[in-house]
Amino acid sequence: MKETIHIYHTNDLHSHFENWPRIRRFLQERRRWHEEAGESVFIFDIGDHVDRSHPMTEGSLGKRNVELLNEAGYDAVTIGNNEGITLPKEGLEILYEEAEFPVVLANLYEEDGKRPKWAQPFCLVHLPNGMTMGLTGATAFFSSAYEQLGWTLSEPLVALEKQINQISGQADIVVVLSHLGIYEDEKIAHTMPKADVVLGAHTHHLLHEGKEINQTLLAAAGKFGYYVGHVMIEVDTETKQILRKKACVYNTMEALPAPANEHKEIEGYAEEGKKALAQPVISLSVPLASDWFAPSELPQLLCEALREWCGADGALLNAGVCLGGLEAGTVTKYDIHRMLPHPINPCLIELSGAELKEVLKQATDDKWSHMTIKGLGFRGKVMGRFIYDRLSVDMEQYRFKVNGTDIVNDHQYKLATLDMFAYGRFFPPLYRAPQKKHFMPEFLRDVMEWKLLHHGFHLKK
Template sequence: MEKIHLYHTNDIHSHLEHWPRIQQFLKQTREQHTATDEEVFFFDIGDFIDRWHPLTDATMGRENIHLLNENQYTAITIGNNEGVNLPHEALNHLYDGAHFDVLVANFYHQDGRTPNWARPYKIYQTRAGTKLGVIGLTANFSHLYGLLGWECTDPFLELKKWIKEVKAQADIVILLSHLGLGDDERMAEEFPELDIILGAHTHHMLEKGELIHHTLLGAAGKFGYYVGHITVEVNRQKEIANKEAILYEIDQLPSVENEEEQIQTYLDAGKNLMQNKVTTLDRPLECDPFKETKFTQILSQAVREWCDSDCAMINAGLLLGRLSGEVTEYDLLSICPHPINPCVVKLTGYELQKVLTESLDETLHNREIKGLGFRGTVLGIFVYDQIEFRSGTIFVGCEAIDQSKTYTLALPDMFTFGHFFKDVLPAKEKKYFLPEFLRDILKWKLEN
């Protein structure tokens, strides 16, 4: 039997506080397997970068690529944090210095060309001659990618396009899937050619994998809390005789010498790169998730002005700290780390009134949020610009709301993904403003 080891990480989201242990663990496992003449491959399944971390934001993810290089990763696929949260040129040059393969079969330039930094699949061969065909797919946020100058296509159609070509060349077919558990399970049902699916995106954790027919699914949760490991045994006929999946919990691994210093070094390096001055305040700007402050008013006004809309609303929980004195780019990242863009929705007066009335619900204000780009804790109250509530009447600008008139409302994009204001917003026409995050718009407002 030939024994092949596949180690995989996913959705680390720049949680570099876990990276020293992951790095040490992967280095040691490589040495152990090499000493016993066993094959080892390292894969990352996307969302390795996240611009909440100063080192990632300051370098547009390039330092994260350096970390993957140091660990001699074999191949990766991209996640939406690499794809949607970087400007076009930043993504187009993100992998210029990569020493690994970037595999993503459903991602193109808008003229249909595959980016020169990517390929749909690659065939790897072990010393014993076993061939591994590895394909990559990423989540199909086609509309957002279109706004950034890319084309992202249906992953199922792309897999159907490539799978037979890969199967004809490979003994083992592996999918790097930044699609989510539901799509992974569906792919295992629809594509029996797949031997292994390494998953991501929905932050699911499969402690011992999940077997669907003969396809083994593996996934390692989020934030680097786990590293996944799949062991494949192959007989002399190049057939899989056995495959098993396990997870290693990072907290249970040995600590690293000078671990805290290394983690702090990542933070300090990013902070030092973000010392560009934005403005100097003559009085502090305070924040409170449950109070309207001058600071939240400024952000709400900035969103409306940036989007040139009739009115705007933001949630006060977006601002995580105060600003005072000299304000740097790092300060703005610290108090507004969310990869959230503004969005404009067209609403009738009736629909706008319905949304605004719902936004007054205190239950909503106290809701704790995870995901959707939100990096805070609690949603907080809503703060409005060009919207007033007076004596039971809602005013937009200086006029009482007209039930039949059409208005444009600017708000953070997290409220348009179907988790909030479900009776109105999901079905409405939307215009997303990319690539600037809310903190970029706040910077623009403070500078001006």
């Protein structure tokens, strides 16, 4: 007898709750539809559902995201790097306390080598037709970041192969929840033929009709909830064999109907976050302005704070990282979050004087100000002008200084900056530098709050 098993999947929502009401309604209706027809249906999320750039996620440290997954009826998830390394260790340890679904994750361990209590390397699902589906999952290999937070991460493809080999003898269908990216998914298909379906994420790739490699079906639904993925597996229930696999995606705004009061619900998520972050931080006697293209107080203050926080000789950041200023009067955690929503960590990089000169020279290029940035944790619009603390550049005389003293080519200097400059190839000397220290789990907004609280005397007239 032939039967179709339905799998719906989302990935990399990044707390884009403006798409969530339609997604939730669609998934709930599809589950009801398939169950009434006597068909098996599953809903999986492939990580990065959490993004602390949204105030509701920030205010609940992601626990409200888990509540939304519960409400929509998800059957299993894996984690992305946003769940894994933008939350403090204690935050991830309690994130899934109320989850009504398993977290399938094969390559994360405690420092002592034990698996975390909230995750399991695989799970088996026994279907009404007598067949068994096996699930395993893995997250992207940011090993040094996980180690700094108190976790141990193993190589994901090695971990997956071990789990796939283990469950393939117990399962008729093997599904991988992969927060690894399209290139790693293709490696899985080429090297692990026992994997029947790989549901992908991390690189925000969109496979409209899936991609089949060596009889393994790859599927992925892009980013931000713009699409929902659907995999259909046709099976012979007597022989327990897969007959056919098919994938498609649904455009959230075009194909998914809006529930009643959609806009009110979306606004409610933002308002909930605002209330959760309403704690006062400080009262300013003067406003702090922010301008992306001209000198202004707030980016300069942040740059100074960054240098002090990292214990550096000098600091460099882009003004576009500040999304607004602060008004005089009471400043709340919400105000600081609104201004600095990025999951960007402070970073300390050691450079030779010659390398530091090259970075400062590159930073004077006019191309930066209006450059649009995507990815790397940046939540702004444009780069903006570069801001320095205890660094100066005079291109007419070709002089570069640290704290008023000429930079010496063969001396070593410590530069405080944003981790996105250490990851991205904006400045090759920063990208290539072997000595880097990332401050985790603190974000720029934590540094700003620390500066306002402990150095508030700088803000008085």
